Amino acid sequence: MAGPAQSRFVSQLKRYYALYTGGFIGFVVLLSILEQMGVPNKILGYIFLGVTVLLYAGIGILSRTSDVAEYYVAGRRVPAFFNGMAVGADWMSAASFIGLAGTLYLSGYDGLAFVLGWTGGFVLVALLLAPYLRKFGQFTIPDFLGARYGGNIPRSIGVFAAILCSFTYVIAQIYGVGLITSRFTGLDFGVGVFVGLGSILVCSFLGGMRAVTWTQVAQYIILIVAYMIPVIWLSVKHTGNPIPQIAYGYVLEKVTAREQVLNDPTTPEGAREAEVRAIFKQRETAAEDKLKALDAGGATYLAQEKERLVKAGTDLKTKHETDPRQLETANRAVADFPADVAAARSAWRQEAETDKVKSGPIMAHAEPFAGPTEKVRDNKRKNFMALVLCLMVGTAALPHILMRFYTTTSVTESRKSVFWALFFISLLYLTAPALAVLAKYDVYTLLVGSSFSELPSWVSAWASVDKSLMSVTDINHDGIVQLSEVTIGGDLIVLATPEIAGLPYVITALVAAGGLAAALSTADGLMLTISNSLSHDVYYKMIDPKAPTSRRLYISKALLLVVAVFAAYITSLKPGDILFLVGAAFSLAASAFFPALALGVFWRRANKTGAIVGMLGGLGTCMYYMYITYPFFGVNDSLWWDINPISAGIFGIPVGFLGIIVGSLLTAPPGKEIQEMIDHVRYPNL
Amino acid sequence: MQLTEKHKQYWKKNSRLTAWLLVIWFVATFVIGWYARELQSITILGFPFPFYIDAQGALLVYVILVGYYAYRMDQLDREFDVHEDDN
Incomplete structure (x- = not known):
């Protein structure tokens, strides 16, 4: 990538996104004027979500490409x-x-x-x-x-x-x-x-x-x-x-x-x-x-x-x-x-x-x-x-x-x-x-x-929308809100x-x-x-x-x-627990990839057998622990050392490292070609 | 390509820098977190010390670590002549 072209590209990008940010703020101001003029909230919500979604689609259309490097890695010219x-x-x-x-x-x-x-x-x-x-x-x-x-x-x-x-x-x-x-x-x-x-x-x-x-x-x-x-x-x-x-x-x-x-x-x-x-x-x-x-x-x-x-x-x-x-x-x-x-x-x-x-x-x-x-x-x-x-x-x-x-x-x-x-x-x-x-x-x-007859407006508004997000009940019938009478769902905040x-x-x-x-x-x-x-x-x-x-x-x-x-x-089936999915993704990735990627750079001796043993072992351990402990799967076995299932990776990661080390040491070191590849990634310019 | 003594030295320096920064990362995250209950009585800017570290201090340390690494490695690349072509 030639220098002047790239720096022109950077300054162009800066100009575009500055304009974009300004335009977006203008758009918010315009909508708030509309709100003052009495446009109903529902319409404002439609406009807001509609415009932003169209905007993303517009950027997509402008950036269409049929070049492999552009398609897979954005042409490798994205500034830091x-x-x-x-x-x-x-x-x-x-x-x-x-x-x-x-x-x-x-x-x-x-x-x-x-x-x-x-x-x-x-x-x-x-x-x-x-x-x-x-x-x-x-x-x-x-x-x-x-x-x-x-x-x-x-x-x-x-x-x-x-x-x-x-x-x-x-x-x-x-x-x-x-x-x-x-x-x-x-x-x-x-x-x-x-x-x-x-x-x-x-x-x-x-x-x-x-x-x-x-x-x-x-x-x-x-x-x-x-x-x-x-x-x-x-x-x-x-x-x-x-x-x-x-x-x-x-x-x-x-x-x-x-x-x-x-x-x-x-x-x-x-x-x-x-x-x-x-x-x-x-x-x-x-x-x-x-x-x-x-x-x-x-x-x-x-x-x-x-x-x-x-x-x-x-x-x-x-x-x-x-x-x-x-x-x-x-x-x-x-x-x-x-x-x-x-x-x-x-x-x-x-x-x-x-x-x-x-x-x-x-x-x-x-x-x-x-x-x-x-x-x-x-x-x-x-x-x-x-x-x-x-x-x-x-x-x-x-x-x-x-x-x-x-x-x-x-x-x-x-x-x-x-x-x-x-x-x-x-x-x-x-x-x-x-x-x-x-x-x-x-x-x-x-x-x-505060008194139940004069709740803050946001409380009554959200309580009427969704009871799981906000609910207040006068448990002891004294007409005054106590903290224990308030139930708040996390997403409300x-x-x-x-x-x-x-x-x-x-x-x-x-x-x-x-x-x-x-x-x-x-x-x-x-x-x-x-x-x-x-x-x-x-x-x-x-x-x-x-x-x-x-x-x-x-x-x-x-x-x-x-x-x-x-x-x-799959999403339309509404598979219950969202936190389960997010937590699972982290532990799975940590157990499967991290040891193989990090040792791949920092330990020359790591070889193919080690990587296979380590990745399968790490991933397997993590999946097994999730399977026996997450209530979702219904096995409900006892926890290992009281570690919650969301942290299943705590067992998968060490197994991954151990698998790579043991597997590699028991078999022959990687050949010359791979040694050269390791040098290649270690030095920015060789 | 055969690595020269200089190349090996570059990698050694890089590894040492990486290790030191990881030590700081570990202390800021896990050592302070482990003793959080014991450190609770110290106050900083109105926050209990461990709360401040885990909600802000550690994050600032991470940003500085990553920034310093980028800066220092850039220097090392040039010093050991393994930097990419200037363009």
């Missing part, structure tokens, strides 16, 4: 700064954008494992992988395994693992797309999935990596603006300081002081909290009693219980002055009554668990690994560390991220681009903990203690922040667009990874190495369609 933004968007998924602040709100210090894990992994990427992969300079991650270890077996295992972890991850993203579009436009979930998928396809189908790159830069700008504006506003509201990251230390102190008041039954507010908690304690005991009776009486007991409820309902009806609400509650209790013993057991178990949490004292936000006994605390600490490690190593092994470092112009640029990537990612990850604390402050001081901060609806729509950008950009990168693994690694490298360029691209695009439709189909 812009690649950083693209990695940022590729990296930050719906889980980061919408879920993270909520997780931090709900679990306080312990949620910081995600903040650490999802940023610290880039240190590993920078030091151990990115520059070497760039020097290697092929197209996919299985390419590296194929060249470094020789033969098709390591490559095939790589393809299998890449597809496995990318596919579990992409389901979670498409699910997020469907959720956001359906919530903000009122369209059906399935239609939402279809619209989102359409925009992903237009983009990657026509222009491959090139289109995905330039769309991801555009998506990063939208998502970061959307995340920051409401938090800055909230920070000004509570502290007068527009930099939330600095200001929230002071707010955290106040939250901690507030927690102590609410937990102290000698204060008037603490006494009311204690009253509500006592009611939950009673409910918990009642649920436990029912469970015991169920174990003893089985189906007979269940029938008796149901009869009792039905009778209570009829009694109410025959009485004269029945409160209609009471009647409704009684009827619902009959309608919701579990159908069989198994359903009753799980429903009542859950009831008892929820009541148990509600009957306990308020958890201190800033306290690490809080728990009643030393054993519980140690356990939490151990799992915190394990999760951080799995997320970090997983970050440094997810193929859709590593692939992005093939697109820079040089080794030097790839190192710089990890820096920019981490910088842009940290902007969001430094803000999320601040948002959690600011929102908590709002709830603890403004919502708690980001979605409701604009309203908590008192911002117009346009900002809410902006946040939705930001969430959509986060989900779409990640889905883009993942789908491309999957279809490239199939077309490049399987078809071109293993089936037909003489295939002409046009056929390679044609196959690649056809596979993209198949993968997209298949992913949408």
Whole structure:
């Protein structure tokens, strides 16, 4: 790449994206004027999501290409700064954008494992992988395994693992797309999935990596603006300081002081909290009693219980002055009554668990690994560390991220681009903990203690939209909100922040667009990874190495369609637990790829046999542990050393390393050709 | 191509730099995290120290580590004459 041409390209890019950012801000301003003029919220939501999706499709059409290097690696001329933004968007998924602040709100210090894990992994990427992969300079991650270890077996295992972890991850993203579009436009979930998928396809189908790159830069700008504006506003509201990251230390102190008041039954507010908690304690005991009776009486007991409820309902009806609400509650209790013993057991178990949490004292936000006994605390600490490690190593092994470092112009640029990537990612990850604390402050001081007849408007608005996100019930009938009477779903925090901060609806729509950008950009990168693994690694490298360029691209695009439709189909089945999918993807990638990639660069002696043993062993261990421990699979075996299934990689990673070391030492060292390849990747210029 | 003494030295320096930066990464993440409960009483900018480190401090350390690595490796590339063609 000639110097002057590249620097012209960079300044052109800067001009385009500056114009784009300005245009986008103008668009938001225009919509807020429309809002003032009385355009209904629903229309604003449609315009907002419609325009951004069309924008991404437009970039896709402008970047269409039929050149192999453009299609697979964006022509290897993406400047470090812009690649950083693209990695940022590729990296930050719906889980980061919408879920993270909520997780931090709900679990306080312990949620910081995600903040650490999802940023610290880039240190590993920078030091151990990115520059070497760039020097290697092929197209996919299985390419590296194929060249470094020789033969098709390591490559095939790589393809299998890449597809496995990318596919579990992409389901979670498409699910997020469907959720956001359906919530903000009122369209059906399935239609939402279809619209989102359409925009992903237009983009990657026509222009491959090139289109995905330039769309991801555009998506990063939208998502970061959307995340920051409401938090800055909230920070000004509570502290007068527009930099939330600095200001929230002071707010955290106040939250901690507030927690102590609410937990102290000698204060008037603490006494009311204690009253509500006592009611939950009673409910918990009642649920436990029912469970015991169920174990003893089985189906007979269940029938008796149901009869009792039905009778209570009829009694109410025959009485004269029945409160209609009471009647409704009684009827619902009959309608919701579990159908069989198994359903009753799980429903009542859950009831008892929820009541148990509600009957306990308020958890201190800033306290690490809080728990009643030393054993519980140690356990939490151990799992915190394990999760951080799995997320970090997983970050440094997810193929859709590593692939992005093939697109820079040089080794030097790839190192710089990890820096920019981490910088842009940290902007969001430094803000999320601040948002959690600011929102908590709002709830603890403004919502708690307010009267049920005058709830803040955002509370009643969200409570009417979705009970699982926000619900307040006057448990002790004193007309005043106690903290234990409030139930908040994690996703609410980001979605409701604009309203908590008192911002117009346009900002809410902006946040939705930001969430959509986060989900779409990640889905883009993942789908491309999957279809490239199939077309490049399987078809071109293993089936037909003489295939002409046009056929390679044609196959690649056809596979993209198949993968997209298949992913949408699986998503439409709504496979329950999203966190399960995301967590699984990280542990799987960490166990399968990281040892083989890192030792491939840093240990000359690592050979083909070692790589096969290590990758299969690591992946196998990880999958086995998930299978026996995740409730999803129904085996529910006991945990190893109390490690939660989300951190299955903690067993897979060492097995992977051990497998490579033992397997390599037992067989002959790699030959001269591979030694030369190792030298080639180690030195930027040899 | 046969590696010269200079090449070997470059790789040694690179490995040593990588190892040191990984040590800092490890301490900032895992050592401080492990002793979080013991460090809870220290306060910094209104935050309890471990909370500050895990929510902000460590992230800033990571950014600096990666930035320093890019800067230092660029220097080493030139010093040992393995840098890419200037363009």
